[in-house]
Each structure stands twice: as C-alpha cells, then as structure tokens.
Amino acid sequence: MRTAFINQLIEEAARNERIFLIVGDLGYNVVEPFRDRFPERFLNAGIAEQNMTGVAAGLAREGYNVYIYSIANFPTLRCIEQIRNDVCYYSGNVKIVAVGAGYAYGSLGVSHHATEDVAVMRALPQMAVASPSDPSEARAVATLSAAYDGPMYIRLGKAGEKQVFPSGASPVEMGQPHCLREAESPNLLLTSGSILSEAVTQIESLGIDTAVYTLPFIKPLSADALVQLAEMHPNIVVLEEHQKSGGIGSAVIEQLSDAFADGTLKAWPRIRRVATGDCYLSTAGSEPYMRRKAGLTLLREYFETK
Amino acid sequence: MTSIEFAKRIRRTAISMVHRAHASHIGGALSMTDILAVLYSDRLNVRPAEPQWEGRDRLLLSKGHACVSLYAALALKGFFPEEWLDTYGTDGSLLLSHISHHVPGVEMSAGSLGHGLPYAAGLALAAKRKHQPHRVYVILGDGEMDEGSNWEALLFAAHHRLNNLCAIIDYNKIQSLGDTNDVMRLEPLADKFRAFGCAVADIDGHNHEALGDAFESFIHETERPTVVIANTVKGKGVSFMEDRLAWHYKSPDDEQYRQAMEELAL
Numbered sequence: 018m019r020t021a022f023i024n025q026l027i028e029e030a031a032r033n034e035r036i037f038l039i040v041g042d043l044g045y046n047v048v049e050p051f052r053d054r055f056p057e058r059f060l061n062a063g064i065a066e067q068n069m070t071g072v073a074a075g076l077a078r079e080g081y082n083v084y085i086y087s088i089a090n091f092p093t094l095r096c097i098e099q100i101r102n103d104v105c106y107y108s109g110n111v112k113i114v115a116v117g118a119g120y121a122y123g124s125l126g127v128s129h130h131a132t133e134d135v136a137v138m139r140a141l142p143q144m145a146v147a148s149p150s151d152p153s154e155a156r157a158v159a160t161l162s163a164a165y166d167g168p169m170y171i172r173l174g175k176a177g178e179k180q181v182f183p184s185g186a187s188p189v190e191m192g193q194p195h196c197l198r199e200a201e202s203p204n205l206l207l208t209s210g211s212i213l214s215e216a217v218t219q220i221e222s223l224g225i226d227t228a229v230y231t232l233p234f235i236k237p238l239s240a241d242a243l244v245q246l247a248e249m250h251p252n253i254v255v256l257e258e259h260q261k262s263g264g265i266g267s268a269v270i271e272q273l274s275d276a277f278a279d280g281t282l283k284a285w286p287r288i289r290r291v292a293t294g295d296c297y298l299s300t301a302g303s304e305p306y307m308r309r310k311a312g313l314t315l316l317r318e319y320f321e322t323k
Numbered sequence: 324m325t326s327i328e329f330a331k332r333i334r335r336t337a338i339s340m341v342h343r344a345h346a347s348h349i350g351g352a353l354s355m356t357d358i359l360a361v362l363y364s365d366r367l368n369v370r371p372a373e374p375q376w377e378g379r380d381r382l383l384l385s386k387g388h389a390c391v392s393l394y395a396a397l398a399l400k401g402f403f404p405e406e407w408l409d410t411y412g413t414d415g416s417l418l419l420s421h422i423s424h425h426v427p428g429v430e431m432s433a434g435s436l437g438h439g440l441p442y443a444a445g446l447a448l449a450a451k452r453k454h455q456p457h458r459v460y461v462i463l464g465d466g467e468m469d470e471g472s473n474w475e476a477l478l479f480a481a482h483h484r485l486n487n488l489c490a491i492i493d494y495n496k497i498q499s500l501g502d503t504n505d506v507m508r509l510e511p512l513a514d515k516f517r518a519f520g521c522a523v524a525d526i527d528g529h530n531h532e533a534l535g536d537a538f539e540s541f542i543h544e545t546e547r548p549t550v551v552i553a554n555t556v557k558g559k560g561v562s563f564m565e566d567r568l569a570w571h572y573k574s575p576d577d578e579q580y581r582q583a584m585e586e587l588a589l
Contacts, residue, residue, distance in 0.1 A: 063482075099438065
C-alpha cells in the first residue's frame with residue numbers, strides 16, 4: 018500500500034510542482050525514487066518530528082503542498098501540538114502520512130501500534146482523515162490529496178496488501194463510502210484500512226450475505242450517504258483496526274445520531290462496533306495474530322442470517 | 324524617528340495596553356522592545372500597506388506572550404490603525420493576548436513555546452528552495468530554550484545551511500518561576516549555539532548599535548544560521564519593573580502606570 022501511494026505521489030509530483038515530501042528518517046526502499054526524481058522537493062528531516070512538522074507548516078505557508086512521511090504514531094501523537102497550532106490553525110497544506118496503521122508493526126510493540134490515531138486526528142478542526150483499504154484506494158487517496166488544499170491525515174497499511182477492489186470499481190470520493198459489493202440483505206459491513214482483505218475472507222468463509230463498503234475517508238464523512246446505507250441495511254457492523262473509543266465506528270455513530278436527531282434518519286439501525294477495547298497488547302505477534310487477540314474477528318452472530 | 328525614540332514609543336504603547344487590559348507579560352515585552360525597534364526601524368524589508376508582500380522579510384515572535392510590543396510596533400509602523408490597540412484583550416478583538424497571525428504584519432500565531440523556530444526554519448528553507456532573497460527572523464524567549472523542539476530546529480537549520488535564518492534570544496534571564504539558570508541551566512549558551520553550528524553574536528540587547536551590527540553580520544553570513552543572544556533586562560525602561568519576576572504576571576495599577584509614563588516621557 019505504501020509503495021502504491023508513493024508511486025502515485027511521484028506521478029502527481031511530476032505534474033504538480035508544489036508537492037514536497039519530507040520523511041522522518043524512514044521509508045527505506047520506498048521513498049528513494051521520489052528523492053532521486055525531485056531532489057529540490059525532498060527532505061529527510063531526521064528523527065525530530067516536532068521540528069519536521071514545524072518545518073512542513075512553514076513550507077506550506079510559502080505555497081508548498083507538503084507530505085510528511087513516517088510510521089506508526091511518530092508523525093501524529095509525537096507532534097500533535099505542532100499539527101494543531103502550526104498546521105490546522107492555518108488550514109495549512111500539510112499531508113501527514115503514517116505507515117503501519119493498527120497492528121501492522123505487530124511485533125514491534127505498543128510504541129508502534131497505531132490504535133488511537135484516528136480518534137486524535139479526526140478531533141482536530143480542519144483535518145481530513147483518509148484511510149485507504151487496498152492499493153487502489155491508496156493511489157486514489159494520493160491523487161485526491163494532491164489536489165486538496167488543507168491538512169489531511171493519511172493512514173496507510175504497510176506493504177504487500179492484496180488488491181481487493183476490482184478494476185471496474187466505482188471511484189473513490191472524499192466523504193463517500195466506497196462500495197465493494199452491494200447485497201439484498203439487511204447486513205452492511207463497514208470497514209476501513211488494510212483489514213478489509215481479511216474481513217472479506219472471513220465473511221466469505223462464514224457464508225454471510227452482506228453489503229460491504231469501505232470508508233476511504235473517515236472525515237469528512239457524508240451523513241446523507243450513511244443514512245441511505247442504514248435505511249437499506251439496518252444491521253451494520255463496523256470493523257476497524259483501531260480502538261473503539263473515538264474511532265471509525267464512533268464517527269459513523271455520530272453522523273447517524275445527528276441524522277436521527279434531526280429526523281433525516283427515520284429508524285435507528287443496529288450498529289455493532291468490532292474494534293480494540295480499552296487496552297494495549299503487549300505480546301509479540303504478526304498482524305493477523307494481533308487482530309485476533311484484539312477481537313477484530315467477524316462472527317456469524319454479528320450478522321442477520323436467514 | 325530614531326530607533327531609540329521608536330523603542331520608547333513602543334514601550335509607552337505596550338504599557339498602556341496592558342494597563343488598560345489588566346494583562347500580564349509586560350516584563351518580557353519590554354525586554355525585547357529594542358530588538359523590535361531596531362528591526363522595524365531599518366532592518367526589515369517590509370511594506371506596511373501590503374503585509375503579505377511575497378518579497379518581505381519574515382519576523383516571527385515565538386515568545387507569543389510578549390505580543391504587546393509587537394502589536395505596538397506594527398501599529399506604529401502603519402500595518403493597522405493604532406486605535407485597534409485599544410481593543411487589546413477585549414471581547415471580540417483580533418488582538419489576543421498571545422500573538423495572532425490574523426493581525427496584519429504578524430506572520431505566525433504563538434502561545435505554546437518552542438514552535439517558532441521550526442516554523443521559521445520551514446520558511447527559510449522555502450526561500451532557499453525557491454531562490455528567494457528575503458530573510459527570516461524569529462525572536463525566542465530564554466526560558467523557551469528549555470523546549471527540545473528548538474534544539475531539533477537548530478540542528479536542522481545548521482545542517483541545511485540556513486544562512487537566511489536569524490534566531491534572536493531575548494535573554495532577560497528570568498522565566499516563569501525563577502531565574503533561567505536556577506530553573507534549568509542554559510549556560511554556556513553561546514558555546515551551545517556554536518557547537519550546533521551557528522554563527523553567534525552575544526551582545527547587549529538594549530544597545531541599538533550592537534543590535535544593528537549583529538544584524539549586519541547576519542546578512543553577510545554565507546553558510547550558517549545566526550543566533551543573536553540579546554542580553555536584556557526584564558521590564559527594561561521602567562525602574563520598578565526591571566529584573567523583577569513579578570512583572571511576568573502583574574499589570575500596572577493607575578499610580579504605577581503614571582510613574583512608568585513619566586519615566587518613559589518622550
């Protein structure tokens with residue numbers, strides 16, 4: 018996913034000379050083609066995320082569309098105040114790219130588990146939050162972010178994620194749920210991030226009849242689109258590789274709750290959140306192992322079956 | 324107007340503002356006044372009628388709590404009407420008690436310390452990459468040098484040879500709860516900056532000639548970022564405020580205000 022994203026960013030940078038990439042001393046074997054092709058618009062800021070973010074904010078103020086690239090929580094939580102005060106307050110044109118969403122770096126420990134990032138980043142005014150689910154969505158987000166003037170957090174998996182969307186899939190749009198498959202069924206699986214491919218395998222092996230949509234953008238998130246989906250599919254399962262509090266399921270519930278309050282949503286659907294609880298996982302493990310350990314597994318009982 | 328007269332006007336205006344608003348932080352606003360007076364008298368290439376002019380020199384105030392002096396300097400230079408100063412800190416005013424970029428002539432909002440220098444480094448790097456000749460100045464507090472982000476930015480600025488970047492430390496030697504060298508020792512400060520790869524001018528921050536010379540050296544630097552250590556006195560210009568920690572917090576009462584104006588009579 019990260020390679021798909023960077024390769025698309027290179028294509029964008031070729032036709033948009035405002036694009037500038039700063040890495041936080043990470044990105045080995047991924048970012049070099051950008052560096053070699055656009056040395057005047059590339060920088061390794063070293064292991065100093067507060068400064069990296071401040072520098073990015075300054076570059077953005079001078080007209081660049083600046084991408085900060087790092088992993089896990091380093092470009093977000095480590096420098097959250099710089100993001101708030103120096104980027105968001107100015108609606109600065111800074112894109113924060115974090116590789117290693119959720120438990121992608123499972124064995125590297127809690128420091129490398131990005132499981133609160135969505136909650137924190139979506140709380141910031143002006144900040145858009147993107148979370149592609151496969152390489153094609155990552156490429157689409159790269160293109161959309163290049164044209165977007167403002168702060169955006171881009172949450173990527175790692176490497177080797179399977180392509181899940183077929184080549185004829187509908188395009189990714191900011192704020193819109195992205196349809197992988199529709200179904201004549203009360204069930205709707207909403208998910209976001211690289212857990213998609215595992216989720217699809219699980220529903221197929223369980224033989225569950227459900228519509229499947231991803232949320233390539235968690236913010237903005239169209240309430241109208243969610244209402245429409247909830248009316249068609251009143252049994253919703255939100256699966257996310259993130260803690261339950263403040264995450265993707267929370268974002269969905271907030272939008273639907275507001276719609277219910279103002280009467281746009283007529284009937285409240287059943288919404289089950291499948292997410293990490295209020296805990297850290299301190300054992301070693303691969304991403305699939307950590308997901309299982311965190312309970313991020315789809316069960317038949319979550320869905321209505323005939 | 325000479326820079327000395329300008330400095331006096333800034334001080335008078337700043338004290339009037341905090342007196343009217345019952346606001347804090349006059350001590351650190353007065354300590355950096357001469358720096359502002361020299362910069363805005365003839366050093367900065369700016370256009371008050373066109374605050375966002377692309378070719379301008381950028382001046383950032385990282386110690387944003389000392390904003391009254393900068394607001395005063397900008398109003399006196401004509402960036403915005405002097406009457407705005409009367410609204411300082413009142414309901415709905417753009418003139419917040421920490422510097423705000425919504426005010427014409429202000430480059431960056433600040434309030435949380437340790438943000439200005441990284442941002443300034445970004446501005447300076449952009450100028451380098453775009454081959455633009457303008458310069459970037461940032462005024463920092465001494466207590467603010469406790470923040471690790473400043474040292475990250477110094478490493479960065481020296482590594483990238485940002486000779487168009489000038490950091491000015493308002494070294495009044497008093498921070499929120501005590502003397503800087505009691506709270507967290509900064510000395511030997513000049514040696515630290517030199518070791519980081521900066522050109523250093525260690526000067527009397529109230530001596531306009533020395534400040535002018537330091538800024539002149541800065542513009543002739545070809546490789547290194549410059550740090551001007553401006554040795555200053557907190558509360559400078561008002562006898563009963565000088566070197567007193569309390570004036571980080573206190574606002575002058577009517578009698579103190581009268582006395583301050585008398586001491587700073589034009």
